[in-house]
Amino acid sequence: MIDYILKFADEPTAKTALAARLKANQWPDDYCIPGIQIWRNSQDTTDGNGNPVHSYLAGFYILVSLPIVLPALRDLAAVQVVIDRELAKARQAGAVIKSNVSNAILQDIRFQPVFAGTDNPWGSFQ
Amino acid sequence: MRRRDFLTGAAASSLLLPSAAEAMLGSRRVALLGTVRPSWVQSGVIIDEDFFNQRAWPRPFATEMVDTRASTDWVPNANGNLVSFGSGVLPISNAYLQVEPSGSNVLLQTAAFASGWATASAITATTGQTSLDGTNGAVSLVPGASASFPGYSRSITLVNGTTYNYSAFVKPIGPSTYYPVLQPVGGGVYAVFNLASGVVTAVGGTLVGSSVKSYSNGWYRISCAVTASNTGGSFFLGVANSPTSWSATYSGDGSGFYFALPKAAPSETAPSSAIPTTTVTVVRAANAITIQRTGIGRVVLTFDDDSQQTISGIDTGSQYTIPTNINRSLVKRLTGYAS
Numbered sequence: 504m505i506d507y508i509l510k511f512a513d514e515p516t517a518k519t520a521l522a523a524r525l526k527a528n529q530w531p532d533d534y535c536i537p538g539i540q541i542w543r544n545s546q547d548t549t550d551g552n553g554n555p556v557h558s559y560l561a562g563f564y565i566l567v568s569l570p571i572v573l574p575a576l577r578d579l580a581a582v583q584v585v586i587d588r589e590l591a592k593a594r595q596a597g598a599v600i601k602s603n604v605s606n607a608i609l610q611d612i613r614f615q616p617v618f619a620g621t622d623n624p625w626g627s628f629q
Numbered sequence: 630m631r632r633r634d635f636l637t638g639a640a641a642s643s644l645l646l647p648s649a650a651e652a653m654l655g656s657r658r659v660a661l662l663g664t665v666r667p668s669w670v671q672s673g674v675i676i677d678e679d680f681f682n683q684r685a686w687p688r689p690f691a692t693e694m695v696d697t698r699a700s701t702d703w704v705p706n707a708n709g710n711l712v713s714f715g716s717g718v719l720p721i722s723n724a725y726l727q728v729e730p731s732g733s734n735v736l737l738q739t740a741a742f743a744s745g746w747a748t749a750s751a752i753t754a755t756t757g758q759t760s761l762d763g764t765n766g767a768v769s770l771v772p773g774a775s776a777s778f779p780g781y782s783r784s785i786t787l788v789n790g791t792t793y794n795y796s797a798f799v800k801p802i803g804p805s806t807y808y809p810v811l812q813p814v815g816g817g818v819y820a821v822f823n824l825a826s827g828v829v830t831a832v833g834g835t836l837v838g839s840s841v842k843s844y845s846n847g848w849y850r851i852s853c854a855v856t857a858s859n860t861g862g863s864f865f866l867g868v869a870n871s872p873t874s875w876s877a878t879y880s881g882d883g884s885g886f887y888f889a890l891p892k893a894a895p896s897e898t899a900p901s902s903a904i905p906t907t908t909v910t911v912v913r914a915a916n917a918i919t920i921q922r923t924g925i926g927r928v929v930l931t932f933d934d935d936s937q938q939t940i941s942g943i944d945t946g947s948q949y950t951i952p953t954n955i956n957r958s959l960v961k962r963l964t965g966y967a968s
């Protein structure tokens with residue numbers, strides 16, 4: 504599976520940009536996760552019980568997963584990163600198909616939720 | 630007199646058994662005459678997918694249906710063991726086709742209790758135990774004699790006002806006159822489960838739902854649902870020495886429970902399929918299972934409890950996608966008719 508992470512100003516903007524993917528104006532829940540949380544691991548703090556506290560990045564993020572690399576989706580300006588899920592799980596080179604963020608940021612970001620079966624090399628994307 | 634194939638006139642090599650050539654010719658005979666309906670398929674049926682008995686007519690499961698979901702699914706076998714099916718692979722175990730809407734698990738580190746879990750009050754937690762999903766991801770929880778409210782806990786972040794279904798798989802250890810406990814976050818309530826009777830006792834508050842399900846592999850799945858009254862807290866897996874309370878005085882005889890794959894699922898009152906997690910929350914994608922043919926106007930589903938559901942008025946001009954809001958998620962058999 505190819506996981507596309509896209510960023511928009513808000514959800515209505517995302518729906519306009521990805522209108523062709525909607526089903527009755529709803530996000531298809533067989534391959535999309537709207538409103539995912541993204542944070543920078545380096546910006547985490549801890550609460551009084553030692554649990555991490557994330558500072559979520561502003562914007563509306565969506566995870567779209569397809570079995571193929573779709574150039575029309577991959578090349579959207581809203582794309583943040585495109586990941587080959589199986590290569591990432593295997594910790595193999597080439598897992599990052601495209602990234603519109605710097606490598607330093609890519610290694611620092613975390614996001615959730617992910618689709619079941621995902622095993623991302625957090626902090627060491629290749 | 631030797632039998633002869635009516636197509637070729639060739640003599641059969643055996644009076645009793647068909648030769649390989651005769652079997653091949655027999656298949657040609659079938660193909661020429663049209664697909665022969667086996668005796669287990671009723672007259673008038675267009676497709677019959679018998680997942681429980683692992684047989685399909687007229688085409689194999691993977692030819693007849695596709696599922697485009699983008700996540701792994703964990704499906705129970707006939708004995709309750711969980712089998713994983715990758716993205717886009719039909720979720721058919723040796724007993725069931727699983728059809729579910731999307732769901733999630735917001736409780737972290739449930740695949741193997743790798744970090745962030747803490748013991749409470751003289752309970753010994755040993756990870757790396759054999760689980761029902763083929764991994765060593767279960768944990769054993771055994772209270773000592775000085776235990777008081779013995780449990781295993783982890784913090785969890787919630788959305789205030791959302792109902793969460795909390796569940797776990799459990800298996801007794803030793804003589805085990807004890808009872809497993811789930812203490813969800815919110816409502817001040819905990820649930821004590823009597824595995825033998827299936828009775829669930831809510832202590833200190835009200836549950837939105839609860840259940841006990843037993844499997845032939847010795848595991849049980851316990852669950853309870855509570856509406857969150859804050860944005861987080863500690864979730865406990867516990868061991869009680871009474872079916873109606875979680876308190877003190879334990880024999881310390883080595884009794885306890887294996888726990889596996891706990892889950893906190895938002896917006897669910899009954900447990901859906903397992904979703905292992907590690908460092909982040911995880912979503913199970915909705916199934917999108919489509920029958921690869923037109924002409925089906927009615928479908929009959931037989932579920933794991935042998936109840937049935939009939940879906941009529943299907944557009945015979947289109948391929949049919951099984952809805953995810955069917956009565957139950959585990960389908961033993963799917964039969965399709967023209968009308």
